[in-house]
Amino acid sequence: QVQLVESGGGLVQSGGSLRLSCAASGRTDTTYALGWFRQAPGKDREFVAVLSWRSGGSTGYADAVKGRFTISGDSAKNTVYLEMNNLKPEDTALYYCVATSSPARPIYVEYEYRGQGTQVTVSS
Secondary structure, rough: EEEEEEOOOOEEEOOOOOEEEEEEOOOHHHEEEEEEEEEOOOOOOEEEEEOOOOOOOOOOOOOOOOOOEEEEOOOOOOOEEEOOOOOOOOOOOEEEEEEEEOOOOOOOOOOOEEOOOOOEEEOO
């Protein structure tokens, strides 16, 4: 089992920045990749970004956040970060940290470990 705890959410003005953190604990030696999904009110949960621990640190991003968000990780701390710049009101959502023990598509249910989420609110 892997436990995930997110932090760093909050309220920010449009154009501002936030950095989310996700601390992993438990069987982190089995982790293949960590990533982020988000869910806005009334919308489906959507993929944001992923970082593969086992694939040379390769990353992937949703088109909506490319060029604005950066995912990174610190394997010594078992922590993954999501640096979010030039935030827009449409980025407002509950952001979930996820982890998988095997290669996965950007589909939420394929990540067997999930955090409780941290709220990001961007005001216009």
